[in-house]
Amino acid sequence: MKSYRLDPGHGLAGLTLHEQDEPEPGRRQVVVRVRASSIGFRDLMVLANTYVLPISPGVVPGCEGVGEVVAVGEGVGRVRVGDRVAATVFPRWLDGPFLPGNAVQLGTMVDGMLTEYALLDEDGVVPVPEHLSDEEAAAFPLAAVTAWNALTSGNPLRPGATVLTLGSGAVSLFVLRFAKLAGARVIVTTSGPAKAGRLRELGADEVIDYRETPAWDEAVRALTGGDGVDRVVDATGPLERSLKSVAMNGEVAFVGHWLSGDEGARAVDPSTLFMAGAALHRIATGSRAHFLELNRAVELHRVRPVIDRVFPFEELPDAFAHCASGEGFGKIIISHA
Known part of the structure; x- marks a missing residue:
């Protein structure tokens, strides 16, 4: 063989x-x-x-x-x-x-x-x-098992919840599919209009181009009336912006973003973690x-x-x-x- x-x-x-x-x-x-x-x-x-x-x-x-x-x-x-x-x-x-x-x-x-x-x-x-x-x-x-774990760990994902998933990689594509099956509203970040169009075809409710909108956490807040999302699936980072996007008592499923070589992008201010008021779950x-x-x-x-x-x-x-x-x-x- x-x-x-x-x-x-x-x-x-x-x-x-x-x-x-x-x-x-x-x-x-x-x-x-x-x-x-x-x-x-x-x-x-x-x-x-x-x-x-x-x-x-x-x-x-x-x-x-x-x-x-x-x-x-x-x-x-x-x-x-x-x-x-x-x-x-x-x-x-x-x-x-x-x-x-x-x-x-x-x-x-x-x-x-x-x-x-x-x-x-x-x-x-x-x-x-x-x-x-x-x-x-x-x-x-x-990718699919990671997405499933990210959506089912912690509190149950209820119909009407809002989910943010970062990037248009394989994990996020499965998060989009599974979250829509659960009746969630799904926001996805991506790079460029071509990928944004494909994500909408797959059912994304909102798509944010992070190249055009580097402060995408502010856009997430605007899309949720200032409340933030119920769950973030963070497969790309920066984790700091995920914490700024999540609702009080929401959850962040941290898949890890060591693909980023920017050490500054990995740093998290402890005050941001405290003010988020959310649960952070490691997803392996x-x-x-x-x-x-x-x-x-x-x-x-x-x-x-x-x-x-x-x-x-x-x-x-x-x-x-x-x-x-x-x-x-x-x-x-x-x-x-």
Whole structure:
């Protein structure tokens, strides 16, 4: 079989394709013939070795992938040969709060999904909704689970609530879809009229171009009669402006914005945090339980992802180059077929 392997810190030059024997499952392990995977800006940080988690030299990158179970080890009871499954990003995080023991992540500390066959724990896979193709299903494990966790952590999101999501990346696109399904009014920030038009087509109630309106928190306040929004999903920052956009007793789901190299943009004045009067939740993707809850909603509402482009497995470097351009809109999919 073929697998990509990574020498972290060397960018695309550190990404090489290797041939090796197909894996054999051990106790409570499964072998998945990967049919599709997905990449995003998180994977660019892994290539550059600037990601928040440690990266094992020679690791198979990629934390998002789906495929067919082709072999099972002793003691496996959750899945059978022939099942279509998606890998969970954190295979040890089954439920409950995110703890240090849950932090082992595919594609950084252990081998991920940019391979033809993946060896996974049976607890680290979930069923794929039947209406989704393999390419569509590969868009969900990271961005969609993150969006779901961001909207369901803390107080319930009630119909009529107002949600602000930052940027038009994959997480925000899923936040937009799920929040609209919950009956929320959704405000989105983005860059440029082309992306703004697409966001409106997808159901955004209001779109703010942060290039034209750098003080977008003031625009959010104006759109909410001065009250602020009930929930902010902050995947890009600056966190300071998110805190200035949220309503008293509202919530900020902090996905993290270490993509910003501006240290000043990361700083938060303690008085801003105090005056916001809001709860701040750290969002680290989500657990297996989050993924299963998400899948029930996806099946019920026949949710499909926004896909930007599909690249063949052999053209992974081109897919990374396209991702780095920032020109896409939606998930970048890798077809392993």
